[in-house]
Amino acid sequence: MAVCVAVIAKENYPLYIRSIPTENELKFHYMVHTSLDVVDEKISAMGKALVDQRELYLGLLYPTEDYKVYGYVTNSKVKFVMVVDSSNTALRDNEIRSMFRKLHNSYTDVMCNPFYNPGDRIQSRAFDGMVTSMMIQARRGKESLVARAPGAWSPEEAAKGGAEDL
Protein backbone atom coordinates (compact mmCIF):
# COMPACT_ATOMS: atom_id res chain seq x y z
CA MET A 1 0.00 0.00 0.00
CA ALA A 2 1.70 3.12 -1.20
CA VAL A 3 1.43 6.48 0.42
CA CYS A 4 2.64 8.45 -2.55
CA VAL A 5 3.21 7.59 -6.21
CA ALA A 6 5.07 9.74 -8.70
CA VAL A 7 5.98 9.44 -12.36
CA ILE A 8 8.96 11.55 -13.39
CA ALA A 9 9.89 12.31 -16.96
CA LYS A 10 13.32 11.95 -18.51
CA GLU A 11 14.04 15.64 -17.94
CA ASN A 12 13.24 15.22 -14.25
CA TYR A 13 9.95 17.03 -14.10
CA PRO A 14 6.89 15.28 -12.74
CA LEU A 15 4.30 13.84 -15.08
CA TYR A 16 2.09 12.61 -12.31
CA ILE A 17 2.27 12.85 -8.56
CA ARG A 18 -0.35 11.74 -6.13
CA SER A 19 -0.39 11.14 -2.40
CA ILE A 20 -2.92 10.35 0.26
CA PRO A 21 -4.43 13.48 1.75
CA THR A 22 -2.58 14.47 4.89
CA GLU A 23 -1.82 17.80 6.51
CA ASN A 24 1.55 18.25 4.90
CA GLU A 25 1.51 16.78 1.42
CA LEU A 26 4.41 18.92 0.37
CA LYS A 27 6.77 16.70 2.33
CA PHE A 28 6.02 13.86 -0.07
CA HIS A 29 6.79 16.09 -3.01
CA TYR A 30 10.05 16.98 -1.31
CA MET A 31 10.89 13.34 -0.65
CA VAL A 32 10.28 12.41 -4.26
CA HIS A 33 12.40 15.32 -5.42
CA THR A 34 15.33 14.35 -3.25
CA SER A 35 15.03 10.72 -4.23
CA LEU A 36 15.75 11.70 -7.84
CA ASP A 37 19.39 12.22 -6.86
CA VAL A 38 19.59 8.70 -5.53
CA VAL A 39 17.99 7.39 -8.71
CA ASP A 40 20.58 9.18 -10.86
CA GLU A 41 23.32 7.81 -8.68
CA LYS A 42 22.07 4.26 -9.05
CA ILE A 43 21.68 4.58 -12.80
CA SER A 44 25.22 5.86 -13.26
CA ALA A 45 26.57 3.24 -10.89
CA MET A 46 25.09 0.44 -12.96
CA GLY A 47 26.93 2.05 -15.78
CA LYS A 48 27.47 1.54 -19.44
CA ALA A 49 29.09 -1.86 -19.29
CA LEU A 50 26.09 -3.98 -18.39
CA VAL A 51 23.29 -2.28 -20.27
CA ASP A 52 21.50 -5.55 -21.00
CA GLN A 53 21.60 -6.73 -17.46
CA ARG A 54 20.62 -3.43 -16.03
CA GLU A 55 17.53 -3.99 -13.98
CA LEU A 56 14.56 -1.71 -14.23
CA TYR A 57 13.71 -2.08 -10.57
CA LEU A 58 16.08 -0.03 -8.41
CA GLY A 59 14.91 -1.19 -5.03
CA LEU A 60 14.91 0.76 -1.79
CA LEU A 61 16.30 4.23 -2.47
CA TYR A 62 16.46 5.48 1.07
CA PRO A 63 14.60 4.95 4.30
CA THR A 64 13.43 7.68 6.64
CA GLU A 65 11.98 7.20 10.08
CA ASP A 66 8.39 6.99 8.85
CA TYR A 67 8.67 6.08 5.22
CA LYS A 68 10.60 4.08 2.69
CA VAL A 69 11.15 5.22 -0.86
CA TYR A 70 11.41 2.79 -3.77
CA GLY A 71 12.42 3.50 -7.33
CA TYR A 72 12.05 2.03 -10.80
CA VAL A 73 13.38 3.38 -14.07
CA THR A 74 12.33 2.43 -17.58
CA ASN A 75 14.60 2.16 -20.59
CA SER A 76 13.26 5.50 -21.80
CA LYS A 77 14.51 7.09 -18.54
CA VAL A 78 11.04 7.62 -17.12
CA LYS A 79 11.20 7.11 -13.38
CA PHE A 80 8.56 5.79 -11.04
CA VAL A 81 8.96 6.63 -7.37
CA MET A 82 6.85 5.11 -4.66
CA VAL A 83 6.75 6.09 -1.00
CA VAL A 84 5.43 3.49 1.43
CA ASP A 85 4.68 3.67 5.09
CA SER A 86 7.39 2.03 7.22
CA SER A 87 4.96 1.07 9.91
CA ASN A 88 3.05 -1.04 7.43
CA THR A 89 3.95 -4.73 7.87
CA ALA A 90 7.10 -4.89 5.83
CA LEU A 91 6.03 -5.27 2.25
CA ARG A 92 7.94 -7.99 0.50
CA ASP A 93 10.24 -7.04 -2.30
CA ASN A 94 8.29 -8.94 -4.92
CA GLU A 95 5.11 -7.12 -3.92
CA ILE A 96 6.80 -3.81 -4.59
CA ARG A 97 8.11 -5.18 -7.88
CA SER A 98 4.64 -6.24 -8.95
CA MET A 99 3.27 -2.81 -8.06
CA PHE A 100 5.92 -1.20 -10.24
CA ARG A 101 5.13 -3.60 -13.03
CA LYS A 102 1.48 -2.62 -12.87
CA LEU A 103 2.50 1.03 -12.92
CA HIS A 104 4.70 0.42 -15.93
CA ASN A 105 1.91 -1.40 -17.77
CA SER A 106 -0.56 1.38 -17.07
CA TYR A 107 2.00 3.93 -18.16
CA THR A 108 2.46 2.19 -21.52
CA ASP A 109 -1.32 2.15 -21.95
CA VAL A 110 -1.36 5.90 -21.37
CA MET A 111 1.41 6.35 -23.92
CA CYS A 112 -0.59 4.38 -26.50
CA ASN A 113 -3.50 6.78 -26.19
CA PRO A 114 -3.29 8.81 -29.41
CA PHE A 115 -4.57 11.92 -27.65
CA TYR A 116 -1.73 11.88 -25.14
CA ASN A 117 1.36 13.89 -26.07
CA PRO A 118 4.52 12.53 -24.46
CA GLY A 119 5.68 15.07 -21.92
CA ASP A 120 2.20 16.15 -20.88
CA ARG A 121 0.77 15.63 -17.42
CA ILE A 122 -0.94 12.28 -17.15
CA GLN A 123 -4.67 12.80 -16.86
CA SER A 124 -5.92 9.34 -17.76
CA ARG A 125 -8.82 8.04 -15.73
CA ALA A 126 -7.62 4.48 -16.08
CA PHE A 127 -4.23 5.40 -14.69
CA ASP A 128 -5.85 7.26 -11.78
CA GLY A 129 -7.96 4.24 -11.02
CA MET A 130 -4.98 1.95 -10.97
CA VAL A 131 -3.02 4.24 -8.65
CA THR A 132 -6.03 4.56 -6.34
CA SER A 133 -6.10 0.82 -5.97
CA MET A 134 -2.47 0.92 -4.86
CA MET A 135 -2.80 3.61 -2.24
CA ILE A 136 -3.77 3.21 1.35
CA GLN A 137 -7.46 3.72 1.95
CA ALA A 138 -6.85 5.97 4.91
CA ARG A 139 -10.38 6.78 5.88
CA ARG A 140 -12.92 4.69 4.04
CA GLY A 141 -15.32 6.51 1.83
CA LYS A 142 -14.98 9.89 3.47
CA GLU A 143 -11.92 11.36 1.89
CA SER A 144 -11.14 11.03 -1.76
CA LEU A 145 -7.54 10.90 -2.84
CA VAL A 146 -6.29 14.19 -4.04
CA ALA A 147 -4.33 14.42 -7.26
CA ARG A 148 -2.00 17.35 -7.03
CA ALA A 149 -1.05 19.49 -9.98
CA PRO A 150 2.73 19.32 -10.05
CA GLY A 151 2.98 23.08 -10.37
CA ALA A 152 5.50 23.45 -7.57
CA TRP A 153 8.29 22.11 -9.71
CA SER A 154 9.74 23.50 -12.84
CA PRO A 155 12.30 22.11 -15.26
CA GLU A 156 14.79 24.84 -14.31
CA GLU A 157 14.62 23.89 -10.67
CA ALA A 158 15.09 20.25 -11.47
CA ALA A 159 18.04 21.02 -13.74
CA LYS A 160 19.81 22.75 -10.89
CA GLY A 161 19.63 19.37 -9.15
CA GLY A 162 22.16 18.50 -6.51
CA ALA A 163 22.04 19.06 -2.83
CA GLU A 164 19.08 20.68 -1.20
CA ASP A 165 19.66 23.01 1.71
CA LEU A 166 18.73 20.89 4.66
Added chain:
Amino acid sequence: MSRQANRGTESKKMSSELFTLTYGALVTQLCKDYENDEDVNKQLDKMGYNIGVRLIEDFLARSNVGRCHDFLETADVIAKVAFKMYLGITPSITNWSPAGDEFSLILENNPLVDFVELPDNHSSLIYSNLLCGVLRGALEMIRKPRCTADT
Protein backbone atom coordinates in the same frame (compact mmCIF):
# COMPACT_ATOMS: atom_id res chain seq x y z
CA MET B 1 -3.15 -14.33 -60.80
CA SER B 2 -1.61 -16.58 -58.19
CA ARG B 3 -2.59 -13.94 -55.64
CA GLN B 4 -6.24 -14.41 -56.51
CA ALA B 5 -5.99 -18.16 -56.04
CA ASN B 6 -4.63 -17.77 -52.51
CA ARG B 7 -7.13 -15.16 -51.52
CA GLY B 8 -9.72 -17.43 -50.02
CA THR B 9 -7.48 -19.27 -47.61
CA GLU B 10 -4.76 -16.85 -46.70
CA SER B 11 -5.28 -14.09 -44.17
CA LYS B 12 -2.23 -12.00 -43.47
CA LYS B 13 -1.57 -11.51 -39.80
CA MET B 14 -0.33 -8.23 -38.49
CA SER B 15 0.09 -6.65 -35.11
CA SER B 16 -3.16 -5.26 -33.83
CA GLU B 17 -1.29 -2.66 -31.82
CA LEU B 18 0.27 -1.20 -34.95
CA PHE B 19 -3.20 -1.05 -36.49
CA THR B 20 -4.66 0.64 -33.41
CA LEU B 21 -1.81 3.14 -33.18
CA THR B 22 -2.08 3.93 -36.89
CA TYR B 23 -5.77 4.64 -36.63
CA GLY B 24 -5.17 6.73 -33.52
CA ALA B 25 -2.50 8.76 -35.25
CA LEU B 26 -4.87 9.30 -38.17
CA VAL B 27 -7.65 10.59 -35.96
CA THR B 28 -5.42 12.89 -33.91
CA GLN B 29 -3.86 14.34 -37.05
CA LEU B 30 -7.33 15.01 -38.46
CA CYS B 31 -8.26 16.69 -35.19
CA LYS B 32 -5.22 18.93 -35.42
CA ASP B 33 -5.91 19.75 -39.06
CA TYR B 34 -9.60 20.49 -38.78
CA GLU B 35 -9.89 21.59 -35.13
CA ASN B 36 -13.64 21.01 -35.28
CA ASP B 37 -15.11 17.68 -34.22
CA GLU B 38 -17.94 17.80 -36.75
CA ASP B 39 -15.54 18.24 -39.66
CA VAL B 40 -13.41 15.39 -38.40
CA ASN B 41 -16.46 13.15 -38.20
CA LYS B 42 -17.37 14.05 -41.77
CA GLN B 43 -13.88 13.33 -43.02
CA LEU B 44 -13.76 9.99 -41.24
CA ASP B 45 -17.08 9.11 -42.79
CA LYS B 46 -15.83 10.06 -46.26
CA MET B 47 -12.68 8.03 -45.81
CA GLY B 48 -14.70 5.11 -44.58
CA TYR B 49 -16.98 5.39 -47.57
CA ASN B 50 -14.03 5.16 -49.95
CA ILE B 51 -12.75 2.13 -48.11
CA GLY B 52 -16.18 0.52 -48.11
CA VAL B 53 -16.79 0.74 -51.85
CA ARG B 54 -13.55 -1.17 -52.42
CA LEU B 55 -13.78 -3.49 -49.48
CA ILE B 56 -17.11 -4.92 -50.58
CA GLU B 57 -15.46 -6.51 -53.63
CA ASP B 58 -12.84 -8.16 -51.48
CA PHE B 59 -15.48 -9.33 -49.05
CA LEU B 60 -17.67 -10.87 -51.73
CA ALA B 61 -14.68 -12.58 -53.32
CA ARG B 62 -13.52 -14.07 -50.06
CA SER B 63 -16.68 -14.99 -48.31
CA ASN B 64 -18.85 -16.51 -51.02
CA VAL B 65 -22.08 -15.51 -49.32
CA GLY B 66 -25.03 -15.47 -51.64
CA ARG B 67 -27.61 -12.79 -52.00
CA CYS B 68 -29.38 -11.85 -48.80
CA HIS B 69 -33.11 -12.14 -48.97
CA ASP B 70 -34.02 -9.63 -46.38
CA PHE B 71 -32.55 -7.03 -44.13
CA LEU B 72 -32.36 -9.41 -41.20
CA GLU B 73 -30.05 -11.67 -43.13
CA THR B 74 -27.95 -8.68 -44.17
CA ALA B 75 -27.54 -7.70 -40.54
CA ASP B 76 -26.43 -11.20 -39.65
CA VAL B 77 -23.91 -11.40 -42.45
CA ILE B 78 -22.45 -8.01 -41.54
CA ALA B 79 -22.02 -8.90 -37.90
CA LYS B 80 -21.01 -12.51 -38.09
CA VAL B 81 -19.06 -12.75 -41.31
CA ALA B 82 -17.76 -9.34 -42.27
CA PHE B 83 -16.71 -7.98 -38.89
CA LYS B 84 -15.25 -11.34 -37.97
CA MET B 85 -13.23 -11.45 -41.16
CA TYR B 86 -11.79 -7.94 -40.98
CA LEU B 87 -11.64 -7.01 -37.33
CA GLY B 88 -11.81 -10.39 -35.64
CA ILE B 89 -14.78 -9.39 -33.46
CA THR B 90 -18.44 -10.25 -33.58
CA PRO B 91 -20.65 -7.32 -32.62
CA SER B 92 -24.09 -7.97 -31.22
CA ILE B 93 -27.18 -6.93 -33.10
CA THR B 94 -29.74 -5.16 -30.98
CA ASN B 95 -32.28 -2.46 -31.01
CA TRP B 96 -34.33 -3.37 -34.03
CA SER B 97 -36.73 -0.63 -34.98
CA PRO B 98 -40.41 -1.56 -35.15
CA ALA B 99 -40.41 -1.24 -38.92
CA GLY B 100 -37.47 -3.62 -39.15
CA ASP B 101 -35.32 -1.24 -41.14
CA GLU B 102 -32.91 -0.07 -38.44
CA PHE B 103 -30.71 -1.94 -36.02
CA SER B 104 -27.72 -1.29 -33.81
CA LEU B 105 -24.40 -3.06 -33.81
CA ILE B 106 -22.71 -3.03 -30.43
CA LEU B 107 -18.95 -3.63 -30.57
CA GLU B 108 -17.63 -4.89 -27.28
CA ASN B 109 -13.89 -5.01 -27.88
CA ASN B 110 -13.39 -2.66 -30.75
CA PRO B 111 -9.69 -3.01 -31.68
CA LEU B 112 -9.69 0.55 -33.01
CA VAL B 113 -10.20 1.98 -29.53
CA ASP B 114 -7.71 -0.02 -27.47
CA PHE B 115 -5.90 2.36 -25.06
CA VAL B 116 -7.89 5.38 -26.26
CA GLU B 117 -9.42 7.83 -23.81
CA LEU B 118 -11.20 10.75 -25.38
CA PRO B 119 -10.15 14.02 -23.77
CA ASP B 120 -12.87 16.45 -22.70
CA ASN B 121 -12.27 18.92 -25.49
CA HIS B 122 -13.30 16.35 -28.08
CA SER B 123 -16.55 15.24 -26.54
CA SER B 124 -18.53 15.25 -29.77
CA LEU B 125 -15.94 13.31 -31.72
CA ILE B 126 -17.20 10.01 -33.09
CA TYR B 127 -13.94 8.12 -32.91
CA SER B 128 -14.91 5.03 -34.89
CA ASN B 129 -16.79 6.94 -37.55
CA LEU B 130 -14.60 5.30 -40.16
CA LEU B 131 -16.47 2.04 -39.57
CA CYS B 132 -19.77 3.78 -40.23
CA GLY B 133 -18.45 5.07 -43.52
CA VAL B 134 -17.22 1.61 -44.48
CA LEU B 135 -20.63 0.11 -43.87
CA ARG B 136 -22.31 2.89 -45.81
CA GLY B 137 -19.98 2.50 -48.78
CA ALA B 138 -20.18 -1.25 -48.87
CA LEU B 139 -23.94 -1.44 -48.68
CA GLU B 140 -24.40 1.26 -51.26
CA MET B 141 -22.36 -0.73 -53.75
CA ILE B 142 -24.66 -3.70 -53.46
CA ARG B 143 -27.54 -1.37 -53.98
CA LYS B 144 -29.25 -0.84 -50.70
CA PRO B 145 -30.25 2.71 -51.58
CA ARG B 146 -31.67 4.03 -48.34
CA CYS B 147 -28.90 3.12 -45.99
CA THR B 148 -27.64 5.45 -43.32
CA ALA B 149 -25.02 4.69 -40.72
CA ASP B 150 -25.34 6.05 -37.24
CA THR B 151 -23.37 5.57 -34.11
